Structures are given as structure tokens and as C-alpha cells.
Amino acid sequence: MQAIRDLQAHYVTPTVTVRAVDGVSLDVREGEILGIAGESGCGKSTLVKAMYGYLPTPLTIAGGSISTTVRGPDGKPVTIESPDMRSIWWKHISYIPQGSMSVLNPVVRVENQFYDAVPKSDPRRRDRKALREQLVQYLRELDLPATVLKAYPHQLSGGMRQRVIVALATFLHPQLVLADEPTTALDVVVQRGILAMLTRLQKKMGNTLVIVSHDMGVHYQVTHRMAIMYAGKIVELGPTEQVFTNPRHPYTAMLIRSLPRVGQAGLREGIPGSPPSLITPPEGCRFAERCPHATALCRERVPDLIDVNETHQVACHLAPAGIAGGLAE
């Protein structure tokens, strides 16, 4: 589906360069739900923008590559290299941005906002009527009434708007859907609805879904596999179940420990300190400053992603010794 190799995505300005994504390698597999987790500023939003191929100045790909393979119109696989991905936007790969409350044009009807997403080359663009019928059908499947089409965004409730946006991102049946914090700033009930919608669609259409969220709970509920990012690098990667029951990176362990659990009393632990500067990153492991287990080696050398088993990888010098593993009960 998508192969990311040693990606470096930096924000380059005349005065500073922020190395938001600094050497990320990842495979996105067809039909999976992949989660990308981490705190604010770790680079996950930048990564996903690069994955989509949306690179507004000053964001540039300074190194590495992203190869996206989609099924062409005749069914044969086509590979596109970043950053020239515009040709497959929306039809083969779509993007649900962060903070989607105000993402709809306030003075244009909802249906027109669907229409202008259809690429010019698509014959459906000419036949509005057929498109409309398809849309009504599709919306029905998503539990949205057909009246939504004629409405203006301000007439819809927050939850409805969010679902319209999900519908907008999926109505062309793209093979890869990237969702950046799809549940942030929503109340819990709506959150559940959105997640359910996304997963139901995924099951039905068999597309690949990538969910970026700082909320570990979301990942636990929904994703098959997850990647934990810290300071521009991936520190742990593996099946969600494994990552949660057997985290091999101290950061992951701390993230999981900070989640509330039913039946547990007592204070939740936060993680002291803050992430390092992405302009002048430290020499060795970027988590070394905050890591309770850090050694001299950790501070000198950047750890590579190594295999823990066939499906689980971690970037930590101490991983083989199994120091960070397990959850404190």
C-alpha cells in the first residue's frame, strides 16, 4: 500500500529548520487499521501530511522516500512517488484533517462540497444527477438523511458535520484513508460514533485506515497495528494488542500507564519533562532525558528499530534485556 523509507520531512525557513520527521521507516499494509500515537509535537501530523503528499511551504521532504501503490482504473497496481501525489488525491487516498469542525465552506451547500471533490478527469463530474443518486445511497449507508445534501453547514449539528466530513472523505471509495485526530474536541458519545463509522466503513470497503491520535484509548479500541512516535522518530511498532500488553519502549510503557483503567484508584502518572528541540535534536536517543532507565550509551547513540519478534519492533538500546516491558498493575 505505502512504503515509507527513512523519511525526513522538515520545515525549512531562512532562519531555522525544524526536523519534524527525522528518519521514519514504515509499511502501511493493505486492509489494515494502523494507528500513529504520540504526544503533541512528535511529528505524527507532519508524517501523515507527507503520506498524503500535502507539503505546503515551508514543509519539504528533505530525504527518504514514500512509495504509494494503488489499484489503477484497470485494476493493475500503480506506484506513485512522493511528493507528486496530486493525481491520486481523494480518489485513491483521502485525508481527514485535524479540527474538522470548520472544515466545510459556510456559504456553499453540502452537496456542492461533495461535487467539487470529484476529480476533473472523472466522468461522474459531468453527470450530476447520477452522482447525486450515488451520494444519497452512500449517505443512507452512513445513517445520514438525504436532506443533509441541500443544507448549509451551519444547519447541521456538530456530530452530523463530522459524519458528513467522513462521508466526504470516503465517498469516492479511496483505498487509503488518513485521519488526523478524528475524535479530538468531540464529546465521548460522538467520538464513539465516528470511530464506529470509520471502522464499519473499513470493514465494508476493505480500505486501509491510518488513524493519528494522541489518545491511546482510541488506538486500543480500533487499531490493528500501531506506531508510537517520539520527537520525529518511531520508537515502537507492532500489533496493538502486543504493544499494550508488552510495551518494549519506556515511553510506550509510560503512555499506557497514564491511561485510566476501570477499577483502579490512585493517581495517574504523567510523564515529567518535555520533548527535545526538533531544531537541534540531541546526539543520542531522544527520549534519554526523560527516561528513567537511560544509560551513557543511550545518550551517545541513536537506537535503531530492531525486531523484538516477527511483528514487533522497538528502537531502544535496552529492549533486548526486556527492562521496560510489562505493565504495572
Added chain:
Amino acid sequence: MKRKHNSRLLAGFALVSLFALLGFVVPFFSPEDPRVWNTVPRNLPASAAHLLGTTSLGQDTFWFLTWAIRNSLIIGLITAVLATVIGLVVGLTAGFRGGTIDRVLTLLMDSFIVIPSLPILILLASLMKGRASIILVAGVLVIFNWPWPARQARASALSLRERDFVHTAWFSGESPLKITMRELLPFISSWALGNLINTVLVAVATEGALAVIGVSNQAQATLGTMIFWAMQHQALLAERWLWIGSPVVAIMLLFIGLFLTQTGLSQYSATKRGR
């Protein structure tokens, strides 16, 4: 980015200072009252003795121009200061008091904004027929220029009214006037100054318009009356460019300077607020 607004403000300020110099300092050096007719030979071209030549009425164009700039600026400043002060008072009152007072004042403000001021000014000025002093003309201009600062003052008052620091002051027992002066002035001054400059521009332009038709005080020297007299004496047909051209160019440059200063100021205060 920094260079950009500095250049606007700088350019504007330079132009305005030039005119302030020409209008307030230079006239003190004029040999005699340049309004008096026939003090010098007529229709001379530019020379060392007469920098911009002389007019058909036997006046030195250059000295007349400096007096004209001075009087136009005086009219502009008086109008602007009065209009801004009145506007601030009315607007703040409306915004703070709310209720009926607010509604009445707003109605007044909106009405005056919509009325095309020039026709009424022409009406008023035509009956004073060339006998009105500069002060009176300025007074008449104030009547139509207070609504703009008033509107902004009201908007400021409405938004600031709810802010915590105002509530704090209120509850600690300070008088409304003191609250206005101490807490609000810093917020208001950012756009009030810009507004003032803009009003100077509008006032000078309006007086000029009145003068060109001939309803301002024809005996006085203002940029507008200069154009009026030039046109009365067929300066266009006779190709006396300096006489009619210099006030036209002066107005253009002065206004561009005022406008640049005003937008430069607002850009400056926007960056100060960290926009």
C-alpha cells in the same frame, strides 16, 4: 515582515513631516501676506526669486502654497481632534450604557454615516457665502465626521465591557470615568490615532471640495481656494500649470502621506499585539 511596515510608516511619516514643515514652519519666513493681490508682477514663470512663479492675481505662488498648506492642515487638525473627541465620548457612552441610550445614539450614528455629507455641507456653506472663518468651516465639518470614531469606540466598549479587568475595576468601586481613562485608553489609542489621521484627510478633502465650487471662504488661503482662484482665472486654458498644478500635487502627496502613516500605524500596532 518587519521591514515592510516600517517602510510604510517611514514613508508616510516623511511625507507628513515635509508638509508639516511647509505648513507650520516655512510660512513664518514669507516676506508679506501672500494673499494680497498685486504684490508681485503677474504670471511670472518659476525662478530663484519666485520658486513656483506668480499667479494671475499678482501673488507669489510658492508662499501662497505654504499658507494654503498651513490653513488646510489647521482645518484638518481642528476638525479631526474635535470629531474624534466627540466621537469617542458618544461611542463609549453608547457602548457602555447600552439599552435605549445605545439604540438612540446608534441610530444617530448610522444616519449620519449614510447621509451624503457634501450636499448638505454645500447647502450650509453656501449660505455663509464666503464670510465664514476657517473655524466655522471646521465646525461644520465636525458635524459629519464624528460618527466614524464613534462607531469604533462603541464596538470597543462593547467588547471590553465584558472583559475581566474592567469588571475588576468596576467592582473595586472606581468611577466610570476613571475606568474609561485608565483601563480602556491603551486599547482605544491604537486605532484612535489612525482614525484621527484619517479624519484630517477627510476634512482637508471636504474643505477643498467646498472651496473648489466656491462656497468656502474665498478670501482665505487654503489648498482648495487656491484651485478655485486658479480655475476662475482660466489657469487651465492659459496653461499656468504651476498655479493650478501645485495645489493638486500637494494634496495628492499630503494625502498619500497621511494614508501611509495611518496604515503603517495600524500594521505596527497589529504586530505589537502579536498578530
Added chain:
Amino acid sequence: MRFLVFLGSRILTFLMVVWIGITTAFFVPRFAPSNPVEAVLARLDSQKSFQPEQIQAMRESLMELFGLKGTLLQQYGSFLKRVLVSGDFGPSLTVYPTPVSTLVARALPWSLGLLFCSTIIAWVLGNSIGLIAGYWKDRTISRILEGTAILLYPIPYYILALALIILFAYVFPIFPFSFSAQGQPFEWAFIKSVIRGSFLPALSMVTVGLGWWVISMKALASNIMEEEYVYFARLKGVSDGGIMRGYVLRNALLPQVTMLALQLGGMFSGALLTEYLFGYPGVGTLIAQAVLGSDYNMILGTISFSIIAVAGATLIIDLAYPFLDPRIRYR
């Protein structure tokens, strides 16, 4: 319900404006140092000789118009009735005995034509240029466009008019310095002379008017470009043209329409003086001539009329706005 309140307040403003204007016109003659009626009659008499009955009739008419008959309240009442109901300002004193209303009616189409055309052209052109400047706001072209607008905007209409006259009627005599329509209405010669004569006045109005629209539209457009929905449109793959039209323009146009209402008064004042300077046969020249000739009937008539016209146009635009903004239309 909300709309009715809005409608009511707008109509109230309109009536208020008209009332203030007319009332000012009513009170103004009282500021004249001497009896204005006699002064006017004396001047008329020196220019042309009239029969005593005519003079008496004019005295009656003038006294009524100036509101000098009866008690203050009666005067005001009859003045209002005459002006608002019958639109009768009496005969023009300089073009006696043609009624003022006829002269105004004759000049009206010219003014409307000029004002309408130049306002529309300035608005459309200015907004288009501003849209481009705002959309590509970091490019040089944007800075050039905005810079030019900044140089043009502060210049008063009449100053630019004068500058254009100097340049194009005298220095390079391409256009006539004064308007004169030749031939019969709607002959080719007539149309040609009208276009030739209207070109400079229209150019002057459009050039100054442009400035404001470019500047304000650029500010609006560049703000809108920062909005989330423009970002999303880009992600969807909408083209530059599509975004400019459907997203930026549609959202920016609404405030620009309200702004149009506020600008009408200013544009009208500008047109007034421009017409006079070019000798264009519109209401502006009428006012100026009236003032120069102390034709009080005409002054009152044209000014009252101007106030009503501008206030009315503003009202119409104000009322149209809710129908354009879907956020207000559908609640």
C-alpha cells in the same frame, strides 16, 4: 421574526436620514443674515424685469418654500408636505420659470448612468484585482497591485479629475475638457460624443473607487486563505481557480456588499464634484450651478433629492444582504 426587526430598523434608519436631511434643508435659510426672500427677489429683478404679479407669486412661493409663513409648526408641516409629497420646489431661479423638478429629472439619467457604471466597474474590477492580490499575497504581483491601490485610494475624486483634465485635455489633448453632446439622442454622432465626453469623468471615478475595493478585498481574501475550509478544499484537490471562485470569493463578497452600501454616500459626493469639473450634465453640475447662482430653489431641490436617493439605495442594499448570506437566510 428576526428579519422583521432587521427590516424595521433599516427602514427606521432610512426615514431618520431623510428626515435629518430635509430638516436641515428647512432650517438652513434661517441662517442667512438678511431676509433671503427679498435678497433673492432683488437679485432676480436686477437680471430680468418681472411683472408685479409674478413677483408677488414668487414671493409667496419662496416664503412657503423657505418656511417663512405662519407659525413654526405650520411652516414645517407645509414644507414637508410640499417636498415629500409633491416634490415641488418651485421654479428654478436661474432658469426661470422651468420647475426645479423638471431640471432634476432631466439631469438624473446622466448622473445615474455615470454613477452606476463607474460604481459597478470599480467594484467588480477592484474586487477582482484584490482577490488576485490576496490569493497570491506573498508574490511580487500582489505587492505591486496593493501598492498602486494605496497610491490611488487617498486621492479625492476631484483632485484626480483635475489631474486627468490637465493631462488628457490639455497636455495631451485627446479628450474634450468639457462635456458636450452633439447631435440628436441616439444617433451615432450623439453616442460617440457622449462616450468621448464621459470617458474622463468615468475614468476618474473608477480609478479612485478602485483603490478602496482592492485594498479591502485583498485584506479579506488573505484572511480567508487562512481558514480551515480553504485548507480542506486544497486537500480535496480543488484547483486554484475553483478555490478562488467558490471559497474565497463567495465568502469575501458578502462583507463587500455591505461595504458598498456604506460607500454610496462618499461616491455620490465624489461624483458631484467630478461632474461639475467636467461640465457633465448631471445632478452634480446642477447643484454647483445652483450654488454659484444662488438659486435656492434648485439648491433645496437637488440636495433633498440627493439625500433621498442615496439613503434609498443604501436601504436597498442593506435589505438585500440577508438574502445573499445563507447563514442568515436559513436559520
